[in-house]
Amino acid sequence: MTSPSPAPLYLAEILDPAWLRPRLYPDQPSLRITGAREIWREENTATKVRVELDLENAAPGTGRTICIKGMIDESGMKWVSSGTSATESHFYAQMAPGLAAAGINVPDCLYTAIDPENGHGLLIMKDMVVEGATFLTALTPYSPDQARDSLAQLARLHVETGAGKPLHDMAFKGITLDRLAAESLIPLDMLQGLLDDPRGAPLAAEVKNAGRLHRSLGALRDCFAGEPTCIVHGDAHAGNLYRKDGAAGIIDWQVVQHGHWAQDVAYHIVAALSVEDRRAHGDALLDVYLAERARLGDPVADHDTARAHFRAAVVYGYYMWGVTRRVxxxxxxxxxxxLGLAVTEYRSFELLGV
Incomplete structure (x- = not known):
């Protein structure tokens, strides 16, 4: 029986030709899907699957490989309640076309929908690998020169979604700095246990206090109160980037939110670069971002305040990885x-008064 859901939870239901054909090829009524093969899978909080399709009567140029993303199959569906798949589905339906038109590189989404019963958001995208894109991993070596390119993309994102711009008022209901400051994603005793495990071994004791780390999020929220807001990606490490035709692009918009530009810029520079490269080039890369903002006609007025915001905002990324388990x-x-070393070296806690 064909699934009635607009966003099925099982890959087999998604690949059912009776479900997939009208959603993927509504303008080709004579096209038939005669087979489907999974060729690659990655399972984190969300599951991504590349699939090769066998097609008959397809129009010239019709893509035969797709990438499916969602909380699918047994490994993924237990995370539906997090709301992140619905957030990303909403992003691709409502915001991605406008960003692409503004020169921000995001993948082409062929279909997206949210199941109204369970809140599951499903994405079906072009398979950009066959088009020559290279998707980076979280630990792909990332150079300062590459960071200049991706910071230019972040600057354009922040400018194009700033106050007064049409995309600024898009609503997202997922993870935000305000939500994190109000309530930790996991109990603080669990966070303390994670910081005390091998992930925290290279760090000084003063940055491994779970209560202090969570208090810093509230202080960061207060620090940004009254500051101009924009849309921020919220998870801008190198594993959420791709390169195509020599340019950087951004994927994985599961925690997109209204926020302060420094959340993205501090997270990106500190997480994407090695510790040594961040120490050598971090301040200059912040200047690259600020210069690009100015070039785009939306300068950050006070550079001293901008540097303080940048150094304080590292606590956001540190918390996000401090609570991470399914990676x-x-x-x-x-x-x-x-991120933890940067919190120490930038004196982020002290800047925030926690």
Missing amino acids: RPDIIREFVKR
Whole structure:
């Protein structure tokens, strides 16, 4: 029986030709899907699957591989209640076309929907790998020159979604700094246990206090109160980037939110670069971002305040990786080290008065 859901939870239901054909090829009524093969899968909080399709009567140029993303199959569906798949589905339906038109590189989404019964958001995208895109991993070596390119993309995102712009008032209901400050994603005793495990080994004791870390989010929220807001990606490490035709693009919009530009910029510079490169180039890369904002006609007025905001905002990324569990341990350890060391070296807690 064909699933009645607009966003099925099982891959087999998604690949049912009776479900998939009218959603993926509504303008080709004579097209038939005669087979489907999974060729790659990655399971984190969400599951991504690349699928090759066998097609008959397809129009010239019709893509035969797709990428499906959602909380699918047994490994993923237990995370539906987090709301992040619905947030990303909403992003691709309501915001991504406008960002692409403004010169921000995001993947082409062929279909997206949210199941009204369970809140599951499903994405079906073009398979950009066959179009020559390279998707980075969380630990792909990332150079300062590459960071200049991705910071230019973040600057354009922040400018195009600032106050007064049409995309600024888009509503998102998922993870936000305000929500994190009000209530930790996990109990603080659990967070303390995670910081005390091997992920926290390279860090000073004063940055491994779960209560202090969570209080810093409230202080960061208060620090940004009254500041101009924009749409921020919210999870801007190198594993959420791709390169195509020599340019950087951004994927994985599961925690997109209204926020302060420094959330993205501090997280990106500190998480994407090695500790050594961040120490050598971090301040100059912040200047690159600020210069791009000015070039786009939306300068950040006070550079001294901008530097303080940048250094304080590292606590956001540090918390996000401090609570992370469903990612490979080596990735967690590296990001906690990069972000935690920056909290110490930038004196982020002290800047926030916690």
